Amino acid sequence: MEMWFSEVHTPDVKLSIRTNRQLYFGKSDFQDIAVLETQGFGKVLTLNGKILFSDADDFVYNEMVVHVPMAVHPNPKKVLILGGGDGGVAHILVQYPEIEQIDIVEPDEVLVEVCRTYFPEYSPGLDDERVTIYNQDGLRFLRSIEADYDLIINDATDPFGHTEGLFTKEFYGNAYRALKEDGIMVYQHGSTFFDEDESACRSMHRKAFQSFPISRVYQAHIPTGASGYRLFGFASKTYHPIGDFKADQWKARQLKTEYYTANLHVGAFMLPKYVEDILEEEEKKK
DSSP, X not given: OOEEEEEEEETTEEEEXXXXXXXXXXXXXXXXXXXXXXXXXXXEEEETTEEXXXXXXXXXXXXXXXXXXXXXXXXXXXXXXXXXXXXXXXXXXXXXXXXXXXXEEOSOHHHHHHHHHHOGGGHHHHHSTTEEEEOSOHHHHHTTOOSOEEEEEEOOOOSSGGGGGGGSHHHHHHXXXXXXXXXXXXXXXXXXXXXXXXXXXXXXXXXXXXXXXXXEEEEEEOTTSGGGEEEEEEEESSOOTTTTOOHHHHHHTOOOOSSOOHHHHHHHTOOOHHHHHHHHHHHTOO
């Protein structure tokens, strides 16, 4: 008997993956968590029936939320990850020796332990001596922080449920205040391809654009994401993602990557016309 996992993207579109077996299923205080073994994507982690990441394509997301800001900021020392309980983002960050402190704010302790067990390749990102994990609500954590971080990575992927607060106007204001005067924030920006996802994408850009003097959007191809197309936000108090991009310095590091390159960095900010139109419409709103 064949087993398939299906994630509904719209009433007319769903992604289906043939599944060998279910390695784990459990309920935390926040969500249903499952780990599936598949032929096409390796191990797949789902939260409330939606794919968070897979073995096959998680490197794209992790590299794009880390290397893009790290190739722009000249001297980042202290980083905050909101979410990130799987350790994937931290696993990329710890490759940068100049970073002195990485704080991960992940409210779901069960998720952290599940990822330690079934995705041990990311554990170095959780166990590095520079990393501290806080099992708290991200928005509540931010409210007490002022001018403390060089880089904030909002690793929350869904503007619903227990992470909804990380997509509010209050969040963007608190993130601005928590950053140092030349700080950068990057965040998952969703996708505009399906009409059902467009309003959340519009809302995120409008809030970031109104909160930060520099706000740009970039893109990547992630096969297990809705429509296979993912946008990211780059918001900064000082640095422009292209004008302040230090390509030669980043290339001199000789970091091993699977997706990100210095050429891709520039190209990722060159968006399709329909995406540009949507973003420009939101920028004109008060």
